[in-house]
Amino acid sequence: MSSKYAVELKDLRKSFGKTEIIRGTNLAVAQGERVAVIGPNGAGKSTLFNLISGRFAPSSGEILLNGERVDGLLPYEINRRGLARSFQITNIFGRLSVFENLRCGVLWSLGYRYAFWKFLADLKDANTRADELLQMIKLERKRDTLAMNLTYAEQRALEIGITIAGGASVVMLDEPTAGMSKTETARFIELIRDVTEGKTLLTVEHDMGVVFGLADKIAVLVYGEVIAFDTPDAVRANARVQEAYLGSVLADAQVAEGTRLHAGHPGH
Amino acid sequence: MSLESATTAAGAAQAAPEVNPVPAMRPWPLRGRAGTWAGFALILLLAPLVFSSDLSVSMLSQIGIAIVACLSFNMLLGQGGMLSFGHAVYTGLATFVCIHALLGIASGAFPVPVSLVPLIGGLAGAFFAILLGYVTTKKAGTPFAMITLGIGELVAAMVLMVPEFFGGEGGVSANRSVGKPFLGITFGPPLQVYYLTAFYTFVCTAAMFAFTRTPLGRMLNAVRDNPERVEFIGYSTQRVRYFSFIIAGFFAGVAGGMYALNFEIATSEVVGAGRSGLYLLFTFLGGATFFFGPIIGAILMVLSFTLLSELTKGWPLYLGLVFILMVMFAPGGIASLLMMNVRLAAYRKLGRVVVWYPALMATALVMLAGAAALIELFYQIQLGSGNETHTSVFGIGLDTQSQASWIGAVAVLLVGYALFELVRRRFGRVWGRVQEEIEAQVAAREGR
Numbered sequence: 001m002s003s004k005y006a007v008e009l010k011d012l013r014k015s016f017g018k019t020e021i022i023r024g025t026n027l028a029v030a031q032g033e034r035v036a037v038i039g040p041n042g043a044g045k046s047t048l049f050n051l052i053s054g055r056f057a058p059s060s061g062e063i064l065l066n067g068e069r070v071d072g073l074l075p076y077e078i079n080r081r082g083l084a085r086s087f088q089i090t091n092i093f094g095r096l097s098v099f100e101n102l103r104c105g106v107l108w109s110l111g112y113r114y115a116f117w118k119f120l121a122d123l124k125d126a127n128t129r130a131d132e133l134l135q136m137i138k139l140e141r142k143r144d145t146l147a148m149n150l151t152y153a154e155q156r157a158l159e160i161g162i163t164i165a166g167g168a169s170v171v172m173l174d175e176p177t178a179g180m181s182k183t184e185t186a187r188f189i190e191l192i193r194d195v196t197e198g199k200t201l202l203t204v205e206h207d208m209g210v211v212f213g214l215a216d217k218i219a220v221l222v223y224g225e226v227i228a229f230d231t232p233d234a235v236r237a238n239a240r241v242q243e244a245y246l247g248s249v250l251a252d253a254q255v256a257e258g259t260r261l262h263a264g265h266p267g268h
Numbered sequence: 269m270s271l272e273s274a275t276t277a278a279g280a281a282q283a284a285p286e287v288n289p290v291p292a293m294r295p296w297p298l299r300g301r302a303g304t305w306a307g308f309a310l311i312l313l314l315a316p317l318v319f320s321s322d323l324s325v326s327m328l329s330q331i332g333i334a335i336v337a338c339l340s341f342n343m344l345l346g347q348g349g350m351l352s353f354g355h356a357v358y359t360g361l362a363t364f365v366c367i368h369a370l371l372g373i374a375s376g377a378f379p380v381p382v383s384l385v386p387l388i389g390g391l392a393g394a395f396f397a398i399l400l401g402y403v404t405t406k407k408a409g410t411p412f413a414m415i416t417l418g419i420g421e422l423v424a425a426m427v428l429m430v431p432e433f434f435g436g437e438g439g440v441s442a443n444r445s446v447g448k449p450f451l452g453i454t455f456g457p458p459l460q461v462y463y464l465t466a467f468y469t470f471v472c473t474a475a476m477f478a479f480t481r482t483p484l485g486r487m488l489n490a491v492r493d494n495p496e497r498v499e500f501i502g503y504s505t506q507r508v509r510y511f512s513f514i515i516a517g518f519f520a521g522v523a524g525g526m527y528a529l530n531f532e533i534a535t536s537e538v539v540g541a542g543r544s545g546l547y548l549l550f551t552f553l554g555g556a557t558f559f560f561g562p563i564i565g566a567i568l569m570v571l572s573f574t575l576l577s578e579l580t581k582g583w584p585l586y587l588g589l590v591f592i593l594m595v596m597f598a599p600g601g602i603a604s605l606l607m608m609n610v611r612l613a614a615y616r617k618l619g620r621v622v623v624w625y626p627a628l629m630a631t632a633l634v635m636l637a638g639a640a641a642l643i644e645l646f647y648q649i650q651l652g653s654g655n656e657t658h659t660s661v662f663g664i665g666l667d668t669q670s671q672a673s674w675i676g677a678v679a680v681l682l683v684g685y686a687l688f689e690l691v692r693r694r695f696g697r698v699w700g701r702v703q704e705e706i707e708a709q710v711a712a713r714e715g716r
Contacts, residue, residue: 075500079501080502093489095493104486108501109502112483115482116515118483119478166501
C-alpha cells in the first residue's frame with residue numbers, strides 16, 4: 001500500500017452509445033476509509049462499481065488502485081491486485097456447498113492458481129481459511145449445504161464471505177442489504193463491519209439507515225457526477241445534496257415510514 | 269480433512285432444468301474409498317473370466333474404451349457445463365495417430381512398446397485440444413456448443429480430404445501384434461488387449477476422479493455454476509475452461525489409442541458427428557451429475573450396440589425414445605435415479621418406496637410391449653416393403669396386414685399407460701411424503 005489512497009478516480013467517463021452515464025467523476029478514497037456511494041436511481045452507482053471492478057472498461061479517465069492504474073484491466077486482474085466486490089443480485093456457486101464456495105474464493109490468493117496436481121483436501125491453509133470465513137459469516141451449521149438451498153439472508157452473507165475470502169484490501173459491496181428485513185439488516189451491518197475491519201470499504205446503498213450507520217464518508221452521485229464527498233454530517237447539511245437528492249429521499253422516507261426514521265436517526 | 273461434499277457430482281448441461289437438486293451427500297474422499305476402487309479393479313480383473321467368449325472379451329474392451337471416453341466427455345459436460353458436440357474429434361484423431369504409430373512400430377521407424385500406444389493417443393488428444401480448444405473455450409454456453417459442432421464438421425471433412433494420412437473412405441489399418449513380445453505378450457489375443465485396456469481404464473478413471481478433487485477441478489465446477497463470479501475471485505474463466513479442455517482431450521486421446529489397439533483400423537467415422545452424438549447421449553443417459561454416471565452410460569452404449577442391435581433392427585428408435593423420456597423426466601440420468609434411492613436408504617425410508625417398484629415396472633413393461641409392437645410393425649412396413657409382413661415382439665407374432673395386430677398393439681399400449689399412470693400417481697404421493705419427511709429431518713438437524 002504505497003499510496004495514500006486505496007481507490008482514486010480521475011475524470012472518469014463512461015458512455016453507452018451516445019449516452020454518457022459517468023460524466024467526469026473524481027473521487028479519492030483513503031486507505032481504510034468506509035465510503036458509501038448514494039444517489040438517485042440511474043445516477044450511475046452500479047456503473048461506477050462495474051468500472052472500478054473491471055466489468056466494463058471506462059471510455060476515458062483513470063482508475064487507480066493503491067496508486068496503480070487498473071483501468072482497462074480485466075476483472076480477475078483487478079481482483080488479483082487487491083480489490084473484491086459483491087453483487088446486488090446474489091452471485092454465488094449454487095451447486096457447490098457453502099464451504100466449497102468459500103474455498104473457491106481463497107484459492108487464487110493462496111497461490112493455487114490452476115493446479116490439478118494437488119488435492120484440495122491437502123491444502124491446509126485454504127481449508128483453515130475457508131473454515132474461518134465460515135465462522136465469520138456465521139454459517140458453520142450450513143457448511144455442507146448446497147448454496148442454492150440457503151435462505152436469502154444466508155445467501156447474502158455467503159456473498160460477502162466469497163467477496164472477502166481472497167483477503168482483498170479494498171472491498172466493494174453493491175447493495176449488501178437489499179431485500180432484507182429490518183432486523184436482518186441490523187444484524188447484517190454488524191457482520192459487514194466485522195468482516196471488513198481494517199479494509200477500505202466502498203458500498204452502494206439505498207437504505208439511509210445503513211449508510212449513516214456504516215460510512216465514514218459519503219459520496220453523492222447525481223447524473224454521473226460526484227456532487228459531494230464528505231462526512232455523513234456534512235453531507236446531510238449540504239444544501240446542494242439536500243436539493244438534488246437527500247432531501248427528497250428523506251422526505252419520502254418520512255412520509256412513507258412515519259416517525260420510524262426519526263426515532264432511528266435523531267439528527268432529523 | 270475428510271469432509272468433502274459431492275460437488276463434482278452436481279451439475280449437468282445448461283440445458284438440464286434444475287430440478288431434483290443433488291443432496292449434499294456424505295463425503296467420500298479418495299482415500300476413504302479404497303473399497304470402491306478395489307472393487308472396481310477386481311471387476312476389471314475378473315470380468316473376462318466370467319464373460320470369456322471372444323465376443324464378450326471384445327465387448328469388455330469396448331466398455332473400457334467407452335468408459336474413458338464418456339468420463340472425459342463428462343469432464344466438460346457435467347463438471348464444466350460445456351456441451352461439446354465434437355468430442356469424437358479428440359478420440360478419433362488420436363486413433364489415427366495411434367494407427368500410424370503402430371505402422372511406425374511395424375516398420376521400425378518408431379521404436380516404442382505397443383503397450384504405450386494409448387499414452388501416445390493421450391498426448392495426441394491433448395495436442396489437438398491445445399490447438400483447437402484454444403478457439404472453442406474462448407466461449408461458453410451455446411457459442412461453445414456451436415463452435416465444437418463446427419470444428420467437428422471441419423475435422424470430419426478434412427479427414428476425407430487428406431487421404432495420404434487418413435486413408436480416405438477406407439481408412440487406415442495397422443497390426444497391433446508388431447512389437448517385440450515382452451514375457452510372451454504380443455497383444456495378438458483379445459484377452460491380452462483387454463487387460464491392457466483394463467489397466468488404462470482403471471488408471472484413467474482414478475486420475476479423472478482425482479482431478480475433481482483439485483483446485484482446477486473445483487474451479488471448473490465454479491465456472492459451470494457462475495462464470496461471471498469466477499472472474500471476480502481472481503480466475504480467468506477462459507483459462508479454467510481451456511486447461512480443463514486439454515486434460516479432457518488427453519483422456520479422450522487415451523480412449524482413442526485404446527480404440528486403435530482394439531480395432532486396428534481408423535476410418536472417417538471415428539471423428540464423425542455420429543460418434544460425438546453417442547458420447548453425449550450415453551453420458552447423459554448414465555448421468556452427467558455424478559462422477560460415476562458416464563460409466564453406466566458407457567456400459568449401456570456397448571450393450572445397446574451389440575446386444576440390442578441383435579434383438580431388433582429398430583434399436584435406434586428405442587434408444588431415441590429412452591433418451592427423450594430421460595431428458596424429460598430424469599435429467600440426472602440413471603446415476604441420479606440410483607442416488608435418490610441411496611439417499612432414501614441413508615434415511616431408512618427406502619422400504620416404503622421399494623414396494624412400489626414391481627408394480628411400476630410391470631405396468632411400464634405392458635406399456636413398453638404395446639409401444640414395441642407398434643414400432644416393430646411400422647419398422648416392418650418400411651423394411652419388408654410389403655413382401656415380408658410378419659414380425660414379432662416378445663415371441664408374439666404380428667402381421668402388418670392384420671387389423672388385429674394393430675388394434676391389439678394400440679390396446680396394449682393404452683391399457684399399459686392407464687395402469688402405469690394409476691400406479692405412478694399413488695407412488696408419487698408416497699415419494700413426496702417421504703421426501704418431505706427427509707427435508708424436515710434435515711431442517712431440524714441444521715437448526716432452521
